[in-house]
Amino acid sequence: MRQLKIALVLAVAVILQSTLRVVWPPFVYLDLPLIVVVYFALQRDALQALLIGAIAGLATDALSSGLLGAGSFSKTLVAYLVVSLVTRVMIDNPLARIPVLAGASLLDDTVYVLLHRMLGQPTNFPFVERASFKLIGTTVVGTVILYLLDALFSERARQRRQLAFRRRIARRGIVRLGRRK
């Protein structure tokens, strides 16, 4: 059931990514598949995150006129780095997710464009301008979408939040005891 939900979310993200741009061109600055990849990478399941990164990237590449595999490469890399980060640092706070999303967007674009340049494939737009707009759009909308995804796949997120909350309470208790002394 969970796998089916993940597949549906991915499919919706990829389809919306290509169709929303027809409705309103500024939607190009929103990378929905990347947001989904970052979300699942934040769940600390490395294998799942890598697979989702690869599949989301490949699906996007298949519909794009860019190099087949470039998006997959960049998204898999992003998924791996985010998983590596969250296994070392606690990033369950919604505020802490913002820099992760921003970094993921920038890294994804950099790797994607670099791969194309390395293989002699010109991209159509100036890097700094487009990557900046994409970073802003993906981070702002992505923060909201991460909430929605949390609600959709809530069980584990809820458990983790509870654990984080308990840890915080425990830590505060120790500090207060220390002050009393």
Place this chain on the structure above:
Amino acid sequence: MAVVRTQKEIRQRAPWWFVGLLVLQLGLMAYDARDGVTKQRMIRVWAQALISPFQRAASSAGTAGSSALGYIKDMRNAAAENQQLKARVEQMEAELSQLRASRDENERLKALLDFKEKIEYQSVAARVIARDPSAWFDAVTINRGSSDGIELNMPVVTPGGIVGRVVTLSPWTAQVMLITDERAAAGAVVGQLGQSNALGSVKGLGENGLLQMHHVPGLEEVNAGDYVITTGQDGIYPPGLSVGEVVEVKKGTATVPHTIYIKPGARLNALSEVAVLLYHPPQAAAPDQVLPNVEKKKL
């Protein structure tokens, strides 16, 4: 069975009986007595006098309550009416916007139909259903594919000018690389075909939506505002289709060609309906592979 009461009990209850009897008698008297002037029974007068403050209070409260209720009802009615009117306005606005969209679509389709009638090539009308999901490219996907007779590299046009060429094909959809893509190019001429010598090739610049025209001899007269059309030499686009309008010319010399910037005639950022030309460029005659000496030997 008679109730036996003690004296003490009787003494205790006596004042109550006394008061009760007095009240009853007063009542009887009041009932019987009539006002000297109006001849009304006094009990009515007293009853009215006694009850009137309560009546007034009740009436005031009732009026206030009723007016409050009326006000609330009116408010509710007004709110409901407001909601209804709002919904109606929204519905009408939606209808209006739909009508406007239909009118625009109608105009575009009419222009496309006129264009189809004007050009001498067979064409398939198509709708843009998706754009490149990558932010770094700008291809479009149309709702017609190989099952509609579309083939790879067929030109895609609008009444405004050329759009691009088909680069990927499925039975029901096709992906079109826009002419503004850095990987796209077309043979073109500034001015009238057959009258102008300002021939060159048009290439996409990608980033700003403009096209760049190369190889136009520096001695040819080219000015901003001139129209650029296809020559048909690229083997993709048929001759005579509009490419766009010259917006800037970096003048060349006798040895250096002009660099010309062109604004595409097709509105590539707001593409909705396009036509795919079922155009097969004329095949170039195959060079004679047979060497003269071989022919001689055979003979």
